[in-house]
Amino acid sequence: MTELTRRTVLGATATGVAVAAVGVPAPRVAAAPLGAVPAAAPRFTANRKLYRRKRFKAHRGSRFTVSGPGMRMRMKLVKVTNLPAAEKGSERSFALTFTAPRPGPDQGTFQLRRRRFKATSLFLVATDDTRRTYRAVVNNR
Structure with missing residues (x-):
């Protein structure tokens, strides 16, 4: 009788996934109608200086247009705070808190925009049950 161990279960699972993936055809992408503008791929900010x-901090109290897949709303930047494990006042590691006038998504990567502010992508997470308060963590150590 063969003994069932964690290693055999993990090995069997990995093998099963590999075998299943080989037999799966690639998804088909519908062609856009002639003259149609294809949807733009999401853009992410790569400039660390942003x-x-x-x-x-210069925009604390300001409203931003926050947009992402199927969502666009206004949010207000209400706090810029320290991270527990980072140096107090760090320019590169901090947390941002935003509020929204209506419920938004649970979480996701969104573009923040406003006049005289270069569009910047942030991963926002709802921090309350009403999904009206959001937090973003910037940690560029």
Whole structure:
């Protein structure tokens, strides 16, 4: 009789996933009608200089347009705070708190925009049951 161990279960699962993936055809992508503009791929901010505390602190109390897949709403930046494990006042590691006038998504990566503020992507997470308070953590150590 063969003994069932964690290693055999994990090995069997990995093998099963590999075998299943080989036999799966690639998903088909529908062609866009002639003259149609294809949907733009999401853009993400790569410039590290845009993720500095002083940049966001200067806009505390300001409203931003927050947009992402199927969602667009206004949010207000209400706090710029320290992270527990980071140096107090760190320019590169901090948390941002936003409030929204209506419930929004649970979480996701969104573009923040406002006049005289280069569009910046942030991963926002709802921190309350009403989904009206959001937090983003910037940690560029």
